[in-house]
Amino acid sequence: MSRLTGNCQQFPRRLLPWLILQGALLLFIPAVGHAEYGDIVMNERSEQAGIRPVIFPHWFHRISFKCNVCHTEIGFRMRAGADKILMSDIVAGKFCGACHNDKIAWGIKNCNLCHSGLPGLQSGTYGGNTTGGPGKW
């Protein structure tokens, strides 16, 4: 600390505690989004198949559906990456295809509405799950 202030002779030392406090407070400002909290990226197979990664937005789906619909009735396990989701299953009415069938929600011909991610994204949960720990999400 003395080296730091020594290099800044013109800087009034009485402001230093304020700056330190300011820096500390900055840590508590909520991170302004990148991805929205709970966004899931699925890119296990998409890019290999020549199409953009899939982005699943939890925030949008939970406005219209409670967790039970997808995580009990449709059968998505409650762990990102736990289910192997193939387009052939979706076409057959499983997973996303239980709703994305042009009846409950728009159908599977609208490829770019799901396959909307930037190339190169890794699969997983995005959106600032703020624990920063060795999570398994």
Added chain:
Amino acid sequence: MRILAVWIMLFIAQDTCSAGPVDMIERHWRPLAKDELHDPANPALKLLHDPAKSLSVLSRSGDGNQVNWAAALERKEIQPRISLSTDTQTEVLDLNILFPNTGEMAMVNFPHKQHTEWLVCGNCHEEIFKYKSHATKFGMFEILNGQYCGRCHGAVAFPLTDCNRCHSVARVSSVAPAKAH
């Protein structure tokens, strides 16, 4: 230099505000094209719903989606369906479980009510938690690692930085531990 000092003071005041009541927090959502997740070159992007438009009308929170989803549901700001079929009945269980062994933190109150508004018993029992209260042993280390409560909290339900929403019962409180049955 005086101007600089005033600027810093103002900035600190602003910060203090944002750490205050939830109503005071300014909320910002990035447009999908700028969230560094969606491909801005995708021509269909404009057909997807914008988070700011959908979420700004819902009850506030300082974390996660910046929405208090439990409050939004309770106040009927959203009316999500719990089943794809119209004749499925689900039960809301109004049962609190108190976890007193939380070190120096306030004790944890687990409300079944808010959870069974969204989920059914089988989502948590018995794969994640035993039916019998306090039969499953877990701590913050496991939760931070994405297990137990951390299966959802920290991924999609309100994040683990929102300590006081779970650690909500002061240790001086005379609340008696709830029993499961």
